[in-house]
Amino acid sequence: MTNETLERPLENATEAQTESPTLKERLARRNKAIEEKGVYVDDTPLKDADPIKFEVFYTKLSQSVNNARELARQVAASPEMREMGESVLGLYTPEGDAICLSPGLMVHVRTMSRAIKWMIENDYERDVGFNPGDIFFNNDPYIGGGHAPDQLVMIPLFHGDELIGWAGGMSHVSEVGAVEPGGMGISMKTRFHEGLYLPCMKIGSNDEFHRDYEILVDRSVRASVWWLLDTRAKMAGVKLLRDAVGGLIEEYGLDYYRGVSEEYIEDTRRATVEKVRSVLHPGRYRDVGWRGVDEPDLRVLLHGPAEIEIGRDGNIFLNADGVSSAGRHPVQATLPLFEGVLFNSLIQHVFYDTRYNDGTALALDYFVPQGSACNPPDIYHATALWGPAFAGGVAANQSISRAYYANGYLEEVHACNAQVNALIAGGTDLFGRPFAGWNMEMCASGAHATAFMDGNDTALAEFNAEGDCGDAEVWETALPMTYLGRTIRTDGGGFGRHRGGSGLLSIYMTPEVKNLEVGSFGGAPIFTAPGLMGGYPAPLCTVYVVRDTDLKERIDRRDPIPNREGNPETPDWTTLIDGKVEVVKGGNYIARPIKPYCIYTQPGGDGSGYGDVLKRNPELVARDVANGVNSPRTAEQVYGVVLDDSGEVDTPATAERRKELRRQRMERAVPAQEYKKKARQHVIDGTLPQVAKDLYADLLANSGKFRQEFLEFWSLPDEFEIAQE
Amino acid sequence: MAISDAELRDLVAGTLDPERVREVQSEPKDSDRKRRVLEVVQEQVPWDEPVVLCLQENLYVVQGDGQKTVRCGCGHEFGDYRVNWKEGALVYERDPQDGEIYPRPNAPTAEWMVLREFYCPGCGTLLDTEGVPPGYPFIFNFLPYFEDEETPGA
Numbered sequence: 045m046t047n048e049t050l051e052r053p054l055e056n057a058t059e060a061q062t063e064s065p066t067l068k069e070r071l072a073r074r075n076k077a078i079e080e081k082g083v084y085v086d087d088t089p090l091k092d093a094d095p096i097k098f099e100v101f102y103t104k105l106s107q108s109v110n111n112a113r114e115l116a117r118q119v120a121a122s123p124e125m126r127e128m129g130e131s132v133l134g135l136y137t138p139e140g141d142a143i144c145l146s147p148g149l150m151v152h153v154r155t156m157s158r159a160i161k162w163m164i165e166n167d168y169e170r171d172v173g174f175n176p177g178d179i180f181f182n183n184d185p186y187i188g189g190g191h192a193p194d195q196l197v198m199i200p201l202f203h204g205d206e207l208i209g210w211a212g213g214m215s216h217v218s219e220v221g222a223v224e225p226g227g228m229g230i231s232m233k234t235r236f237h238e239g240l241y242l243p244c245m246k247i248g249s250n251d252e253f254h255r256d257y258e259i260l261v262d263r264s265v266r267a268s269v270w271w272l273l274d275t276r277a278k279m280a281g282v283k284l285l286r287d288a289v290g291g292l293i294e295e296y297g298l299d300y301y302r303g304v305s306e307e308y309i310e311d312t313r314r315a316t317v318e319k320v321r322s323v324l325h326p327g328r329y330r331d332v333g334w335r336g337v338d339e340p341d342l343r344v345l346l347h348g349p350a351e352i353e354i355g356r357d358g359n360i361f362l363n364a365d366g367v368s369s370a371g372r373h374p375v376q377a378t379l380p381l382f383e384g385v386l387f388n389s390l391i392q393h394v395f396y397d398t399r400y401n402d403g404t405a406l407a408l409d410y411f412v413p414q415g416s417a418c419n420p421p422d423i424y425h426a427t428a429l430w431g432p433a434f435a436g437g438v439a440a441n442q443s444i445s446r447a448y449y450a451n452g453y454l455e456e457v458h459a460c461n462a463q464v465n466a467l468i469a470g471g472t473d474l475f476g477r478p479f480a481g482w483n484m485e486m487c488a489s490g491a492h493a494t495a496f497m498d499g500n501d502t503a504l505a506e507f508n509a510e511g512d513c514g515d516a517e518v519w520e521t522a523l524p525m526t527y528l529g530r531t532i533r534t535d536g537g538g539f540g541r542h543r544g545g546s547g548l549l550s551i552y553m554t555p556e557v558k559n560l561e562v563g564s565f566g567g568a569p570i571f572t573a574p575g576l577m578g579g580y581p582a583p584l585c586t587v588y589v590v591r592d593t594d595l596k597e598r599i600d601r602r603d604p605i606p607n608r609e610g611n612p613e614t615p616d617w618t619t620l621i622d623g624k625v626e627v628v629k630g631g632n633y634i635a636r637p638i639k640p641y642c643i644y645t646q647p648g649g650d651g652s653g654y655g656d657v658l659k660r661n662p663e664l665v666a667r668d669v670a671n672g673v674n675s676p677r678t679a680e681q682v683y684g685v686v687l688d689d690s691g692e693v694d695t696p697a698t699a700e701r702r703k704e705l706r707r708q709r710m711e712r713a714v715p716a717q718e719y720k721k722k723a724r725q726h727v728i729d730g731t732l733p734q735v736a737k738d739l740y741a742d743l744l745a746n747s748g749k750f751r752q753e754f755l756e757f758w759s760l761p762d763e764f765e766i767a768q769e
Numbered sequence: 770m771a772i773s774d775a776e777l778r779d780l781v782a783g784t785l786d787p788e789r790v791r792e793v794q795s796e797p798k799d800s801d802r803k804r805r806v807l808e809v810v811q812e813q814v815p816w817d818e819p820v821v822l823c824l825q826e827n828l829y830v831v832q833g834d835g836q837k838t839v840r841c842g843c844g845h846e847f848g849d850y851r852v853n854w855k856e857g858a859l860v861y862e863r864d865p866q867d868g869e870i871y872p873r874p875n876a877p878t879a880e881w882m883v884l885r886e887f888y889c890p891g892c893g894t895l896l897d898t899e900g901v902p903p904g905y906p907f908i909f910n911f912l913p914y915f916e917d918e919e920t921p922g923a
Binding site: 681716 | 783785790793794798802803806823824825827857859860861869870871873875876877879881887890892893894895901904906908909912913914916921
């Protein structure tokens, strides 16, 4: 059965038969049909006629995109694309809907779709032209992507003269010519601080890159090799994908390819609805994630709420009403990125066994207020650090776990991951070459605790579940900081019956290079990874900078130098050497010059905890203390586990200690209504910290939903406003 | 291989071997899991009224005479499931910098956030934590929809 014989959502069949519609017309009709019917196509006749062939063909497509991604990884220059797998490749319909994507950065399942659609809607077919061999590039996050480092390469696929689809590749490139090296920095207040943007630009023809494009990049960013070579890597991948699709069309026919492409999307939509209906308990779920900016002249707390409604019919509606307003800072996201983060959460935790394509998006509905930090009012707002979009993703994860729990699927229940944090650096390396970028070893953050085990240490980052920390030697080549140590952070994972995983902690010494500047994008000193069902949130990603040290002298004398954390209250680098110590709680640290022989420490992020700490198996606590993952202080004070001199659990003393901690809880806690009475007075009097007052003033003014709930909770009059000094 | 009753007990207790959990994760979901887990829970709780939902660790929705209520595993009654159970909990607002839980350098400061701990008044179990700015309303995490109840707010 051919595509033409199927019932297609064409509103005017006569017109379709007499003249080939433009892509823009086809896209408009497709959108209208989806809006009216809620489905991608009405039927799946090719699947119905031969489901085995249908699955075999998809497997071939899937293998093709995986092969293409692996090839791209081999060609890439940057450690993040080559070692961390910071990429995703995919196939798209002519109108830009994703048919089949590789594993990788699931945040970008939808972003390339949006970029292709944007070109179509903005008359590129007529004004710029879509021709065989064309290469298009985008890193404008308001079109598609997350921020300037998210770079998309898209090529049209032709069969004869007919455009039959698109192949796309995306990767994160960590130097884009921004005000700070690395493309992600806390000082980026507007789009104009964020570096070089190429909004859906044709950068090549006849499979060759335009020379002027390469010159533009080379002269606009600090170290152009990553951008230029990683773009070639993606091009290698999409060319391989183009060849593979050509081979499949030769084998199966064009009509079959076109028909199944659409059916795969509809099939995914149906599978998504069915999965929700069968595994997630209907209900209304609410959780909140947080992000923030902590600079001397700008302190902002950002609210990332997620209310998820799971209907009995399997539909999901995510309401982000109450997200903080957009502002002059980089901790915010475009709508495509918000969408991507939501899909990232859901694909990893619910739809991991469906196809990765736009069918998932069709099954989900969401609301993100215009003007918010997840849907800024114009394209000039900075988006480098995503902010409450990821906080909302965290909240969505928590809610999904509750929905699994209620249906008894405890094997799927987990807490969440912390905000990640990473070193950014730039300068001139030992060989006189410019370098700039950020170290993505935070892909080895601590994993979330689950309902059945501790989170794995140094395991993953939520946005890149298959990444790892990469080789220290490779990073030393790329960003020539000298590793003094790489370790699992002590007391990193959030505490709980099952603890969160502890993340990687790196201790760097600044090398003898010129023009060195270092920083970290980090966050404000806030909880970013809430605990689940009694577990504790993960701690801060605190950064230490130690300047004016005696490291060189110590090395010359062969005296000990810090290469591990030691006691997290007083880490070794604050006690073992002389120097001026700066503690950056949360890690917002704008890149700035630094001399050789200083210390810079960087935690990547940790998972949060699950369940009551006093129900944790004492033997696991003893194990963690022996391994240095938890401190002896934590064993006794948090877990109530008393260890003897040999590190074994003292069972009677532990029982007594836990009894004492429970008694302490009951003594100092107060009934909720009493607590509320006292807290309400602070709300009325305005005796709240300034960041809280600013937060509530914004939300009360801009979110009717938040306002209503806030006033109801605190029993306040309709006209209530937060008192400001 | 479908999860056995004995394994399900271990899963509910949080002690099932993670390798076995991984196998369970890879299998198709058993459609009667909710019923089976409720049977396990019913064996363990110190009351006879039917548990109709596991709301979260240690908290259950129990069917009483014409009313569904939230109850702790110890038997403490929190009230109607449509009302946030936190309204009936004991609350301790912790300064994250108190040095009891977090190493101080890695703890938020109270000018940004406090840490609320919600305990069961019956047994002192820590049921939830909230890292929030002062003045933030309690988060009502989960309002379940039941087949035999009208959808709240609908």
